[in-house]
Amino acid sequence: MSRTANGRGGHGRTGGTARRGTGAPEAGETAAELGEFGVIDRLTGERFQPEQTLLGPGDDAAVVAAPDGRVVATVDTLVQGVHFRLDWSAPEQVGRKAVAANLADIGAMGAVPTALLLSLACPGDTSTEVLDGLAAGVWDAAADAGIGVVGGDTVSADTLVVSITALGDLEGRAAVTRSGARPGDVVAVCGQLGWSAAGMAVLRRGFRSPVAMVAAHRTPRPPWRAGPVAARAGATSMIDTSDGLLADLGHVAAASRVHVDLSSRLVPVADKLRDVASALGGDALGWALTGGEDHALVATFPSEDVVPADWVVCGEVRAGTGVTVDADRWGGSGDPGYLHWR
Template structure:
């Protein structure tokens, strides 16, 4: 799920100063100056590369890109919200490995005409989300482009544990989720219809809040496989099923579909369960555990791992999800 059209530009509340007025190093200074770094950052922005402590001896690394008009629109989201969204997508990937985030790298591409207030807003959102996760922006790059492109690389530490891979699910495992499902899809549909409320759904699309701290919790509880719901629940479960060479059964009656989501779906003539199963960008965590007793508090069990292949959803009771989730170049 992605925003399907691009806004014409930032809202009129920005000033007249542009990126071209301050130059590359002025932009870098606006992003990094005066920002605190955690103790694990040994060398931060200002040199050719950053240096981070790696007490585990291994580094988890992931990267994700947000493109204006594909992943966000500045007539739908403020720059601060776009910055937060960029960080959320990466922190969720680190958490899905069972790791703790340790640092972020930022690559920002934008037109010369971009207001510096947009850069300030992006930086503010990125740093606020980073601070909440206990990390800093340790370096990056800036470049000219025809549209705004925000790329975040996130690094993480496994704290001595084995990484939780997609390939570890075993027959007999239970499948559980922590976080919301379908809220970002609902928020995007609300925005497409020209509305700005309910705020909870719109906020879930603009600034997803992945349960980052729950990744290591799941790993310590013995999670055998884990993934974040970036492309949609069924699509991401399909990644686990394929990597683990197993089948996964989803019990639709147990999939957590919030009452608020049902209310929005009813008002818009949509299907709340379909949003929960196929809507992406919630960045919630889905994991397999050896049994229900191993599932941490706050997680919801909704499925089972079986012999076979693929993902099944109560096929005799529900007509199927149709499109299983987001795919680029479709």
């Protein structure tokens, strides 16, 4: 991919055909030593682009096919010290994590991803090892999803910031929004709950195992492919658990003007999660209900009969407002969900 950038306003925009830059930078260089276009070259390089990428990095903007005629778009930003720590996660894991958050959002709309854009802000002393690792994580995650990284932006900053924009296609279906839940619907989840929170609790104690929990925090693997499946099955609303099951169902309840009640005995709490909670003195159910960054999908369906396989029914929608667990407001351990600036 080209290292061409327009440079307007101090922003180097990647956005043409694939070719390599002039010579690979030496190992151990920094972002400042590479320079703006060198960083862009490092992040893009010669990479695979799928057929829906009509014009990839190298111009002022990319061109991506939109067969449906509508484009689903979302953006998610990861800030060092807020969303990740490089003493806990390798740069490649951070890149994968950034992509995962966006794929979950695309899936939660009932769409399939078509392309990604990567924006990177970093200090001048950021090493090429970090840049290469981030790029590898982003591109590998994109390849797993069958999509390409078609453009982006690079800027200098005091801390490392990774921002991904994802585009998606609805394949002719209506978007599944947060506002479609109706009284009488059932609530179902797909994916892991509480694993990322448990992994963070393990890391905070200075441990690196159980490996599965730590991996879930470092590189969540959302079941985004289950989103279109749910849409085809007739899901009335859907969201991903970026901030926690209770908090995100709260968004559904508010948008749909309904009351969501979960059953604690039906909320899927893995045995491994209970084991970690027992070892650390944590609350497995609390992690499952309030832990964020698992990016599981939660949806409402008109009846249990249409809930797809791999989804677990764990509650129901009623008339009213808010979210409860066993008909009571959540009173267990943990905040109901993560909020910035709180």
